[in-house]
Amino acid sequence: MGSIRQVLDRVGDKWSLLVIAVLESGPLRYTDLQRAVTGISQRMLTLTLRQLGQDGLVSRTSYPEVPPRVEYALTPMGRGLLEIVTALIEWASEHHDEIHLNRTRVTEPSTSARSR
Amino acid sequence: MGSIRQVLDRVGDKWSLLVIAVLESGPLRYTDLQRAVTGISQRMLTLTLRQLGQDGLVSRTSYPEVPPRVEYALTPMGRGLLEIVTALIEWASEHHDEIHLNRTRVTEPSTSARSR
């Protein structure tokens, strides 16, 4: 029970799921990740990758070249989580319109009756 | 793409998924929810329910009695999300040990020194 919270917390942070989702199509470099996950800051990308790396969801491979090249990829476990993330994203796009409609609906009981 | 973020943000907040998960077995009253979702504060429960309600994921039914009785339940859409949440929780409990092990593993020094 409490253990679930541990994992949900990771899921809960702002960027983890996005990063995982973006790694679906294959390994990506640091800069590519930053481009792919629109809006993420360097700091957050680094921190998120470190977390995911430590959790064993994402692997980090650095090639000793100049300029340096580092690739991040999903581990098998990460790929497992990806499936769920994918399902979530799919669900999100299916219901986004409805949710958005609900959200923008004025909170007013004018024509309708018991809600609020 | 940006629309997904909208939904993920909801998923991302600390309590929504827990509340949804807890509503799996059926409608619950305010106080029951607070007991079921361990650690949630009144304020956060109220806010979360309001959000979920507005999004159309949770319904609110109040019975005009004394003392007042209010029940919260998943809407059909909410139940759809629940499935994914359930999958997520299942995944979480399956991999919790491995993740926890990884997390507590001392960061390997390898060739470069780490400090923190």
Place this chain on the structure above:
DNA sequence: CTGGATCCCACAGGATACTG
């Protein structure tokens, strides 16, 4: 290119007290 180190603030969210 791939990050690390700092500074800083908005805001999520806890604690507490009050009400219909």
Place this chain on the structure above:
DNA sequence: CAGTATCCTGTGGGATCCAG
């Protein structure tokens, strides 16, 4: 019982500069 209203803190996370 089912919330609302305040007050207050921790920290998530952005911006910026620096480094191998």
